[in-house]
Amino acid sequence: xxxxxxxxxxxxxxxxxxxxxxxxxxxxxxxxxxxxxxxxxxxxxxxxxxxxxxxxxxxxxxxxxxxxxxxxxxxxxxxxxxxxxxx
Numbered sequence: 324x325x326x327x328x329x330x331x332x333x334x335x336x337x338x339x340x341x342x343x344x345x346x347x348x349x350x351x352x353x354x355x356x357x358x359x360x361x362x363x364x365x366x367x368x369x370x371x372x373x374x375x376x377x378x379x380x381x382x383x384x385x386x387x388x389x390x391x392x393x394x395x396x397x398x399x400x401x402x403x404x405x406x407x408x409x410x
Contacts, residue, residue: 338405351378
C-alpha cells in the first residue's frame with residue numbers, strides 16, 4: 324500500500340510534475356499579459372512584473388529540477404511528448 328494520498332503518488336512521476344509546472348507558468352504568463360493590458364497605473368505595472376517574476380522563478384526551478392531528473396535516466400522526453408502521450 325503506497326504511503327501518501329493519491330495526489331502525492333501521482334505527483335511522484337516527473338512527467339506529471341512537469342505538466343503541472345508548465346500549466347502554472349502558462350497561468351502566470353497569461354496573468355502578466357492581462358494585468359499589463361487591462362490594469363492601469365502602477366498597480367498594473369507592479370502586477371505584471373510580479374507575474375513575470377513568478378513565471379521566471381518557476382522556469383528556473385523547473386530547469387534545475389530537469390537537470391536532476393536527467394541524471395537518473397528517466398523516460399521523460401520533454402513536456403511536449405508528455406502532452407502527446409496523454410492526448
